[in-house]
Amino acid sequence: MNMKHLFVAATMLGTAFAMPAAAQQSITVNIGSSHPEANIWVWAMKNVFQPEVDRLLAEKGEYKVNWVEAYGGTLYKFTDTREAVRDGIVDVGMVGTVWEGATMPLQNVTYFTPFATSDHLLLIDIFDRLSDELPELRDSWAEQNMVHLSSLITDSYDVYANFEIDTLADLQNRKINAPGTSANWLRDTGATPIDGALTTYYTNIQTGVSEGALSFASGILPTRVYEVAPKLTRVGIGAMYFGGIAVNKSFFDGLPADVQAVFRAAGKETSRRHGAYVTDKANTAITEMQAAGLEITELSAEEKRKWVSNLPNIVEPWLETGGDAAKTVLKAYFAALREAGVEPLRDWDAGL
Template identity: 65%
Template sequence: MKLFKAGLAGALALSVGLASTNAVATERITVNIGSSHPVQNIWVWAMNNVFQPEVDRILEEQGGDYEIRWRENYGGTLYKFSETRRAVKDGIVDVGMIGTVWEESDLPLQNVTYYTPFATDDHKLIIKIFDDLSQNLPELRDSWHRENLVHLSTLVTDSYDIYGTSQIKSLDDINNMRLNAPGTSANWLKGTGAIPVEGGLTTYYTNIQTGVTEGTLSFASGIGPARVQEVAPELTRIGFGSMAFGAVAVNKRFFDGLPEEVQAAFREAGGIMSERHGEHVTKTSEEWLAKMQEEGLEIHELPATEKQRWVEGLPNLAGPWLEANGEDAEVVLKAYFDKLRENGVEPLRAWDSVVR
């Protein structure tokens, strides 16, 4: 009996010792993650609801040697929409949403979709293409690295249209119309007589309500949560297409200092985030369009003849972008349009046929 008790005590002691050893072996890594937008936003939703739990799950399945202590900074608590690149580049956060649409001077190659409108409204395909190109095309991958960033997951919009205070029946209706057009999307108004005004989803409502603008170029999954339809109850479907809006990226110095297992978990979770983000954009855009219609949103289609008039009347949008960014831009544009066609998409305008 004494031998049994002694054996039991020894086993318990060994068990406690092993547990203590395992606890000590778990390395906790603090990761600051954040965005300029709230978690209800389609891009931030993917970070908070997919990326974080997936990293945790993957590390646990790897054996639990590493554990992430997340410090969340969502909703613009640390920086605003115009500061997303700098916030991640400078380490204000370690992982963050970057809106490349606002970063034309520092991340011009990432804006290729905004220089080639009317290409495709398939946002899932855009994610697939730009996840591939951002990680495997040297010109695009290295442009992220030069900004001390590592691309993890592509963020997209559903198709851009115009939400306004009045219906647009023809191209002539937008002459002298003031429209919020974020970043390079202002190019889509060239030659139309419309007046582009810079802004973001966090500013549209007030801009339209106060008369600064009469509408905005935007997309259902963003407009709905921002309640912009309350002040811009007329949606005219133009079909500018879905855009590669930006990415979830990680500070490169921070990433390079992580253990290989954690780096692998970040990359794997980034891929899962892309897939779930695409599904979420589909679901969110459909739900919000239905909800907005119930609340009084009127939906109109720009006549096909007027749309073609718009497409053909645009100046050479890709040309100046190619001139400004050289051979790397040519490579990215060609790779993008090759991928579109490989997937059965023929854009309404062959922007890749432009010669510098």
């Protein structure tokens, strides 16, 4: 190498040392839940949302997240998911709107319209879109100082119990765990609804507080409720929009625009993969629980029709309380179902 080449090389080397690469800015995000990581909703947060945020930010190169995790109810229980995100106990969290009938009633439209659809993938698509586009839903999150990022759903609800159910008469004088608004599904069946959550069902049934639970396969398997409620009756109440992964709005508004966009994109990807995960978990859960002794029967079509037709107009009080906003949400939800070719077992939107 001649002297000219040595001079150029030394100059380039000196320039490299003089201009260090821009360091990534670190953003601390507190993320948490009331349920453990084995739960289908928390799985989506831990295994999709967090790594997807990391991946998308790494592509841009300017920011990175320092995650502070508080899963499994270490900071708050299932009754406090809304307050935890709203008040900034966590920046991002699982919000179970099923437990928020008084403060977030619009999000509970599926729980007031049972026997509508068992297609949980369709529910995700519908509520991701409506939560973004329908002012009534979007603004109700904002009023709670939250931004909805990703829809969380259940597979179809059925009855897990320690007794057999062949007809509606078998529910007479039985105590069934039915959280929040799902208690409405037992109206005029003769059963008594008992409040609770997946985290309490096992102990409730084991100790006689209840004799069964209205729930779904992907939630029952990891909580091992089938050990104390070994009889599953498929009644087809349907899949439900449970709530969402949400971010504290004050925190979100303070994030750089690029990071906000990444949070939203990661939320959409989380919805997609959450749906696929629930499909897989629901299918494998039944197989595993049957191998462990779960007995499965199907309620007859006649008894299902009797169940849904005998229910009082449980959506009416919800509509009266919610006013025009509730009517708008219900019409939009049922219009989306029918556009997808779904015919609900009962037209809860009749007359609107």
